[in-house]
Amino acid sequence: MLVTGAGGQLGQCISKIEDVYSKLELHFASSKNLGITKKKDIQSFFADRSFDFVINCAAYTNVEQAEREPEKAFKVNAEGVKNLAEICRDYNATLIHISTDYVFDGEKRTPYTVEDTPNPINQYGKSKLAGEKHVQDILEKYFIIRTSWLYSEFGKNFYKTILEKSKTEAELTITTSEIGTPTNANDLAKFILKLIQSSSTRYGIYHFSNRGEATWYDFAEEILRILNKLDTIKLEKTDNYSTFVARPKYSVLDVTKVIRRCNFNVLSWQERLKTIKIDSVLKK
DSSP states (O other), rough: OOOHHHHHTHHHHHHHTTGGTTTTEEEEEEETTOOOOOHHHHHHHHHHHHOEEEEEEOOOOHHHHHHHHHHHHIIIIIIIIIHHHHHHHHOOOOOOEEEEGGGGGOOSSSBBBBTTTOOOOOOHHEEEEEEHHHHHHHHHSSEEEOOEEEESSSSOOHHHHHHHHHHHHHEEEESSSSSOOEEHHHHHHHHHHHHHHOOOOOEEEEEEEBSSEHHHHHHHHHHHHTTTTTTTEEEESOOOOOSSSSSOSSSOOOOOOHHHHOOOOOOOHHHHHHOOOOOHHHHO
8 A cells, every 4th residue: 555645744643553563564655755746756656566455645735835836736636636536547546536515615504414415615625626526537446535624743733723722721712613513634645544454346436534623613622631731821813814815704515425335434523532542643
């Protein structure tokens, strides 16, 4: 199995549990040694090795910057994904591609199912949807996994930002303008490897997140509660969010398909937040 974008938080979460899935032979490639926008580089990887699966964790994920430079977002999230899909087709490999809740417009008030029609409202979401369509047009053997609000002990994410701010800030103002689901990237990593291990051929689109819903304020509040800092840090709500990018106001994903079809136990976001060892995160 080839894991692209291995330097990102999901790639690192997969690497962390590699030993648990010792029967799966994983090869990790970061953007430094494999850029998915260069098709010849991908071909070289496949020419040297025989891959049955590609787990695509490579992505342009800066939502703000994607609005300023959409061509760069589309280069990675659409054109790069097309390259991977074409190589997977040529070498008969299964592609597991990670997508996002931002392919939806946020106009619903009930969780989005895999049957709901995407309608992205920003360049990041549009670029990710374009990537999905390339996968569907080119491949028969694929899993598209949409996820939301990923956090972990690795990389840059909201969870780590709040931990850092809690060291020095006396007051935090967090938006309530979006509702989604914080998702522990370690759970997504586990689901992906279990999916491969199961030898499933039930290809298609899946939604994976932890269960439940929250605003960013709710997420921050729960982090501070676990830190026992709700009494020492003043947490304020705001309806405003300092951004020029349109974001879906509601992007909770329905994970029923994962639970029923894949027999995977999906925990609530509150339960999974408690399991990260905060001390080890703060040392990173």
